[in-house]
Structures are given as C-alpha cells and as structure tokens.
Amino acid sequence: MATTKQTTFSSNLGVIMAAVGSAVGLGNIWRFPYTCGKYGGGAFLIVYLCFVFLLGATLMMSEFVIGRRTQHTPVKAFQSLHPKRAWGAVGLLGLITSFFILSQYLVLSGWTTNYVWDAITGTLASLGTDAGNISNYFAAFSTSGSRPVITLIVFSIICLVIILCGVQKGIENVSKVLMPFLVLLVLVLCVRSLTLPGAGKGLEYLFSPDFSKLTGEGVLAALGQALFSLSVGMGVMIVYGSYMPLNDNIFKTAMWITACDTLIAVLAGVAIFPAVFSCGFDPAGGPGLVFCVLPNVFNTMGGAGVIFSTLFFLLLVVAAMTSAISLLEALTAALHEHTSMGRTFSAVLFFLLSTALGVLFAMSVGPLSHITVGHAHLTLFDFVDRLNSIYLPPICSLLTIIFFGWFMTEKDVKDELSNHGTVKIGYYRLFRLLSRYVAPLALLLVLITGIF
Numbered sequence: 319m320a321t322t323k324q325t326t327f328s329s330n331l332g333v334i335m336a337a338v339g340s341a342v343g344l345g346n347i348w349r350f351p352y353t354c355g356k357y358g359g360g361a362f363l364i365v366y367l368c369f370v371f372l373l374g375a376t377l378m379m380s381e382f383v384i385g386r387r388t389q390h391t392p393v394k395a396f397q398s399l400h401p402k403r404a405w406g407a408v409g410l411l412g413l414i415t416s417f418f419i420l421s422q423y424l425v426l427s428g429w430t431t432n433y434v435w436d437a438i439t440g441t442l443a444s445l446g447t448d449a450g451n452i453s454n455y456f457a458a459f460s461t462s463g464s465r466p467v468i469t470l471i472v473f474s475i476i477c478l479v480i481i482l483c484g485v486q487k488g489i490e491n492v493s494k495v496l497m498p499f500l501v502l503l504v505l506v507l508c509v510r511s512l513t514l515p516g517a518g519k520g521l522e523y524l525f526s527p528d529f530s531k532l533t534g535e536g537v538l539a540a541l542g543q544a545l546f547s548l549s550v551g552m553g554v555m556i557v558y559g560s561y562m563p564l565n566d567n568i569f570k571t572a573m574w575i576t577a578c579d580t581l582i583a584v585l586a587g588v589a590i591f592p593a594v595f596s597c598g599f600d601p602a603g604g605p606g607l608v609f610c611v612l613p614n615v616f617n618t619m620g621g622a623g624v625i626f627s628t629l630f631f632l633l634l635v636v637a638a639m640t641s642a643i644s645l646l647e648a649l650t651a652a653l654h655e656h657t658s659m660g661r662t663f664s665a666v667l668f669f670l671l672s673t674a675l676g677v678l679f680a681m682s683v684g685p686l687s688h689i690t691v692g693h694a695h696l697t698l699f700d701f702v703d704r705l706n707s708i709y710l711p712p713i714c715s716l717l718t719i720i721f722f723g724w725f726m727t728e729k730d731v732k733d734e735l736s737n738h739g740t741v742k743i744g745y746y747r748l749f750r751l752l753s754r755y756v757a758p759l760a761l762l763l764v765l766i767t768g769i770f
C-alpha cells in the first residue's frame with residue numbers, strides 16, 4: 319500500500335520531538351492550568367487523564383496509522399483507504415479546522431511575543447504589583463490593534479522561515495533544540511514556584527480533587543482539552559504520521575508523546591499555581607491568568623522577577639511556535655500534494671491567508687469588536703475560540719475514529735501497527751475496542767451534550 323516518498327523525519331527521536339512540539343503548546347501552558355483549577359483540580363485531572371490515555375492516544379495512533387499507511391496528506395489519505403472518495407471530506411474538514419486553529423493561535427502567539435519583549439525591556443516590571451494596573455495594561459494592549467498585529471506578523475514570519483527550511487532541517491531540528499529547552503524552562507519555573515512561601519496551597523488547589531466543582535461542562539472541557547492538547551482530529555498527526563520512518567513503533571511513539579504532553583501540562587500547573595497562591599492572587603483568573611495575573615506574580619519577586627517573567631513568556635512562545643509550525647506544515651503539505659504548486663509557494667500562500675485571518679481576529683478584540691456573531695454577540699475572536707474548542711475538533715475526531723474503526727480494513731490497521739508483523743501488538747484487542755466502540759460513543763455523547 320505504501321509508496322516511498324522523499325519526506326520523512328530522520329529518526330524516531332525526530333518524530334517524537336516534532337509531535338511533542340505540536341502537542342505541547344498554549345493548550346498546555348495557557349489553557350490547561352486555569353481549566354484544571356476551574357473544574358475541581360484533581361477531579362478534573364483524573365477525568366482528563368482518562369480521556370487523554372484512552373481516547374486521545376487512540377486517536378493519535380489512528381492518525382499515525384492512516385498517515386503512514388498511505389504516505390499521503392489527509393484528503394488523499396482517506397480517499398486512498400476507501401473506494402468511496404467522499405471520505406476525503408473528513409480530511410478536508412480536518413484541514414479547515416487546522417486553518418482556523420492556526421489563525422486564532424497566531425493571535426495568542428502574537429500577544430505572547432509582545433510579552434517577551436515587554437518582559438525583557440522592563441515594561442512589565444514597571445507596572446508594579448497593582449493588579450488593576452496590569453489588567454489595564456493588558457486590556458489596552460490587546461485592544462490597541464497595532465501592536466498585537468505587528469507581533470502576530472513577526473511570529474508568523476518566524477514560523478514560515480522554519481517551514482521553508484524543510485521537514486528535517488526546519489521542523490525536526492528546531493523541535494530537537496526547542497523542546498529540551500522548553501522542559502528546562504518549565505523545570506526552572508517549577509523550582510522557583512515551589513520554593514516560594516505558602517506554595518503548598520497552590521499544589522493543593524491543583525491536585526486535591528473537588529468533585530463538587532466537576533460539572534458536566536467540566537467533563538466536556540476535559541475532552542475538548544484532551545483532543546486539542548494532543549493535536550488530534552485536525553489532520554496534523556496524519557501528516558506527521560506520513561513522515562514517520564517505516565520501522566517506528568506507532569504504539570510506543572504515541573505513548574511517549576501522550577505522556578510528555580500530559581507531564582508538561584501538569585508541570586505548567588505546578589509552575590503557575592504555587593506562585594499565584596504564594597503572592598495572594600486569585601487563581602480563578604481564567605484566560606487572563608497568564609497575561610494579567612502572572613506578570614503581577616513576577617513583579618512581587620523583585621529583581622529576579624524580570625528574569626523569571628522573560629523565561630516564562632519565552633517558554634510560552636517556544637511552545638506556541640512548534641505547534642503553529644505543525645499546523646502550517648499540515649496545510650502546506652496538503653496543498654503541495656494536491657496541486658502543482660511547490661512547497662515554498664504553498665507555505666507562503668497559507669502563511670499569508672492565516673496571517674490575514676489572524677489579523678482580523680486580533681482586531682476583533684479591539685477596533686473591530688463591534689462586529690459580532692449570533693445571539694450571544696460573540697466577537698469574531700470569541701466565536702472562533704468556541705468553534706475551535708467545542709465543535710470542530712470533536713466532530714473531526716469522531717469522523718476520523720469512525721472511519722478508522724469501521725471502514726479501514728483490519729489488515730491495513732494490523733499491518734501498520736505491527737510494522738508488517740515484525741512488532742508485537744498485544745494491546746490490539748483493547749485498542750480495537752477503544753477505536754470501534756468506546757471512542758466513537760464517548761465523542762458522540764460529548765458532542766451531543768456540548769451542542770444541546
């Protein structure tokens with residue numbers, strides 16, 4: 319079935335680094351901690367872990383199988399595995415989702431890039447420890463229009479350059495350097511946070527299970543977060559699967575990626591909450607936790623605060639960059655495969671399109687906030703945030719897993735998981751159960767609850 323193709327990652331380590339790079343992103347460091355805190359700490363964590371290891375890892379393995387088996391990008395991958403070409407629509411939906419996520423991601427990444435600059439130049443430090451001051455600063459910055467747009471463009475240009483360097487020289491090499499650096503940064507921040515007086519309260523908030531706070535909405539959020547965090551349901555892992563060396567063990571690779579992604583999310587919580595509690599701030603800061611509460615926390619640390627805030631926002635930029643690259647790569651590779659356009663042209667085209675849409679979303683927080691969608695009068699940014707977190711990834715994941723579980727031949731699946739019979743697949747029956755029944759039913763249930 320597989321045809322030989324030029325582009326691959328050079329080694330298993332390269333695959334793991336690039337895929338962990340895609341998985342570890344703003345979802346881990348910006349969204350996971352505040353979502354976990356909001357929905358009952360340890361209680362949310364238990365549900366999240368179940369979703370991640372049972373559903374998320376199953377989906378990741380399925381996407382790797384689909385990608386590596388076919389050596390194609392999503393649309394062609396689905397089409398080549400089934401005579402009904404309409405299945406290609408699932409791949410297309412995944413790519414559309416990737417495009418929307420990338421455009422929204424660029425906005426947040428632009429904010430983060432701006433904060434790195436503000437941390438280095440001492441602007442954040444000059445705001446002092448007045449919570450109002452810092453929130454006003456964030457509000458003024460994010461609604462200003464010009465600076466969010468400039469930093470967004472700077473960030474996207476860096477991503478484009480990495481993509482243009484190629485899969486091995488660009489994505490793989492950058493991930494191999496940035497991922498260990500990211501782990502180091504998060505560990506340094508954890509040590510700092512844990513050695514602050516009263517840090518224990520933050521750990522308690524994060525880990526002690528409060529089941530009374532774990533609502534149905536919390537369970538939904540846990541699933542959405544699990545899919546988003548593992549970068550599944552958008553075709554990205556299908557593309558990365560197609561770059562995976564043929565002798566890599568798909569199960570082991572997926573487990574490593576899932577474990578690393580989860581560990582980094584938890585470590586981000588450990589780096590953030592003890593510091594927030596120690597400095598007496600509100601841990602339920604929601605999405606603003608990172609941009610409004612943390613600068614305050616850093617400013618209470620005196621001179622060292624400048625170093626730690628720079629490190630923290632750098633961590634966030636690094637995490638965001640390897641994720642944005644994976645999204646841009648999926649789109650680039652797909653267009654390149656489907657048309658006669660070269661890789662460079664495809665990358666530049668999607669860079670331009672996603673940056674333009676990103677600019678529109680960035681402006682919708684400020685100068686264009688009067689443009690709203692639906693009865694709830696959501697700004698374009700909030701609308702796309704909802705689309706990206708509640709609807710699109712679960713829908714794409716559901717369709718992907720139904721295809722994988724019910725429409726792919728058992729031979730294709732077994733052959734690919736076992737590397738043509740050379741690797742043991744003792745987990746196969748459990749995996750089949752998960753991919754045919756548990757994952758589709760759970761996703762369907764969550765989607766129906768989410769929509770109604």
Ligand code: PHE
Pocket residue numbers: 340341342343344345346419546547548549550552554641642644645
């Ligand atoms: N997994 C990334 C994060 O946690 C986001 C992402 C989603 C990246 C989908 C690529 C594809 O932030």
